[in-house]
Amino acid sequence: MSITGTLIIQIIVFLILVGFTMKYVWPPIAAALDERAAKIAEGLAAADRAKTELAAANAKVDEELAKSRNQIAQLLADAERRAQAIVDEAKHRAGDEAAKIVAAAKAEADQQAIHAREQLRDQVAVLAVKGAEQILRKEVNAGVHADLLGRLKAEL
Template sequence: MNINATLFAQAIVFAILVWFTMKFVWPPIAKALDERALKISEGLASAEKAKSELAVANKRVEEELSKSRNESATRLADAERRAQIVIEEAKARATEEASKIVATARQEADQQVIKARELLREEVAALAVKGAEQILKREVNAGIHAELLGRLKSEL
């Protein structure tokens, strides 16, 4: 065999192999590679989308947490204010009640003082009558009697 004919035959077989590969083998491989590249790019896109959605969801969660913290702080402050108001109202009521009790006690004390004064007046009147009886039993002298009555008036 001639080396040129062998080379020429191998070149033809190689050309047929290249044509067959390009016609029947290469398109399914290229199609599979394109599909794989498309799937990978779609996966990367969905991963990016999921990542951005996660970031948005985390931001929303932080906003909700912040809002709920603020609401709870506001509610706590309101509760404290209400408690202070209730305490102040209770103190005011207690002060008012204490004032009423003190006023009632003062009125009762004043009434007892008035009663005591009246009892004293009655006793003084009785003593004056006894004194007058003793004076009348001894003697009747207008000067001495006027002096005694003046003393009694100053003592009352």
């Protein structure tokens, strides 16, 4: 055989191989490549969606944290106001109670002063009677002179 015949047979075999490859081998490889490209595109799209959802979730988390911080700050402010109101009310009650105690102590002191004056009047009356007894050197009857002693107490 000559080189030209061999070359022509090789070209024919090559063309048959190319035709066979194009008809039977290339479509499954192209389909697999297309499927793989579609999966990769789908994965990239899913990654982009996930990235967007993550950004939205982060924004929502930040918003919820801000709301929580505001609520906590408001609760703390309310608690401080209530605590101050309770303290003020306790001070007011303590002041009222102190005023009552002072009034009761003052009333008791006044009552004791009146009682002390009465005792002092009685003692002065007794001393006056004893002094009068000593001056007159005679016994003074307290029952007879009760009116005199009453006027003496009133004057003292």
